[in-house]
Amino acid sequence: MQTIQVAFASDNNYAQHMAVSIVSLLKNVDDSIAVHIYILYEDLEKRHIDNLKKLIGLHENTEIEFVKLSLDDFSGYPLHTEWHSIATYFRLKLPSLLPHIDRIAYLDSDIIVCGDISNVWKSFMADNVMLQAVEEPTPLYAHRLESLGMKVGSPYFNGGVLFLNLKKMREKCFEDNAVSYIQQYNRYIQFQDQDVLNALCEGDWKPLPLNWNSFFFVLEGIYKDKYRLYKRQDVLNAKSKPAIIHFNQHPKPWAEGCIDPRRMEYFKYLEYTPYKGFTVNQAKSICPVLKAYFSKIILQINIYCPSLYVLLRSFKRRIVKAHG
Numbered sequence: 001m002q003t004i005q006v007a008f009a010s011d012n013n014y015a016q017h018m019a020v021s022i023v024s025l026l027k028n029v030d031d032s033i034a035v036h037i038y039i040l041y042e043d044l045e046k047r048h049i050d051n052l053k054k055l056i057g058l059h060e061n062t063e064i065e066f067v068k069l070s071l072d073d074f075s076g077y078p079l080h081t082e083w084h085s086i087a088t089y090f091r092l093k094l095p096s097l098l099p100h101i102d103r104i105a106y107l108d109s110d111i112i113v114c115g116d117i118s119n120v121w122k123s124f125m126a127d128n129v130m131l132q133a134v135e136e137p138t139p140l141y142a143h144r145l146e147s148l149g150m151k152v153g154s155p156y157f158n159g160g161v162l163f164l165n166l167k168k169m170r171e172k173c174f175e176d177n178a179v180s181y182i183q184q185y186n187r188y189i190q191f192q193d194q195d196v197l198n199a200l201c202e203g204d205w206k207p208l209p210l211n212w213n214s215f216f217f218v219l220e221g222i223y224k225d226k227y228r229l230y231k232r233q234d235v236l237n238a239k240s241k242p243a244i245i246h247f248n249q250h251p252k253p254w255a256e257g258c259i260d261p262r263r264m265e266y267f268k269y270l271e272y273t274p275y276k277g278f279t280v281n282q283a284k285s286i287c288p289v290l291k292a293y294f295s296k297i298i299l300q301i302n303i304y305c306p307s308l309y310v311l312l313r314s315f316k317r318r319i320v321k322a323h324g
Helices: 012-028 046-058 086-099 116-123 166-171 174-189 192-200 217-219 232-240 263-268 286-304 306-323
Strands: 003-009 034-041 062-068 103-106 111-113 130-135 157-165 205-207 245-246
Touching: 003 012, 003 086, 003 116, 012 034, 012 046, 012 111, 012 263, 034 086, 046 062, 086 103, 086 157, 086 166, 086 174, 086 192, 103 116, 111 263, 111 306, 116 157, 157 166, 157 192, 157 245, 166 174, 174 192, 217 232
Parallel strands: 003 034, 003 103, 034 062, 130 205
Antiparallel strands: 103 157, 111 245, 130 157
C-alpha cells in the first residue's frame, strides 16, 4: 500500500484550523492510500492533541504523530509580519526531525484540500528536485530577489504548499545552510522561511500545477498574466477548479469580515472535527473591509516602492512596541 507523508505545524491558536485542513485532506484522498501525518508543535494543549487524534477515524489508513520542537532552536529568527508565529520556521527542521522519511508534503494550516493529493504525489515521487511548489505572481517578488541573494529573473514560490525531497535536502546540508543564510540575510527576510527556502532551493525546484495552491490572488485574477511559469489558462483553472484553497488573505474564514467567497468550504469540513459548531458573523462589517482595502494599498507600496514599505513597517513596529 502506498503511503503519503504529510506535515503540518501549529500552535494553540491554529489547532482548530489545522484540524479542518487535515479533515479536508483525509476526506478527499483515495481509500487505497495510507496517510501518515506529522504535526510539528512547541506548545499544544492536551485538549487540542486529543481532538486531533480523533481525526484518525476519518480515513481507514491514517496515522497521526506529534513531533515536539523547542523555540530555543529558533532564537534570533526574524518575524516581520504580525500574522506569523515562530512556528512557521519549523518546516526548515524536517530533514533532521524525520531522518527516516525521504519525501513529505508540507501544508499550511489555512488551507482546504479539495482534490486527491495522491495524484500530485505520484509525479513528485518521479522527480529529483529539492522541492515542488506553486510560483507567486512576478510583481510580488521580483524587486526583492537581489536583496535575498538570488538571481534577477528567478521564479519565487509560495511556501504554503510544499512537496519536499528530504533525502536531497540532507545530502545538500540544507539545515546548516539555512542557519547561515538567516544570519547573513536577517535584515532582508520579509516572509520568514519562505524567503529562506526560495534562496536555498533556487534552480532546484519545479512548479506544481497552480490549482494545487489557489491563493487569494488567483481568485482575484489581478495577476493572471504576471507569472513566469504559468499561462493565463492555468490561472483560470486554478480559480474555477482548485485542488487546494489557500486562505492566505486576511481576514481568514474563521474571522469576521472574510471576503473570500470560498470561505464556506472551511465550515463544511469543520463539521467533521471536534470543533464543530464554531460560528462567526460573516457580515462584511466596515472595519474588516477597510482593513482589507488598506492592506491592498500597502501591498502595492511593497511592490512598487519597497523602501517606503520598509519605512512604514519600521514605524508600525515602533508604535506596537510603545503602545502594545
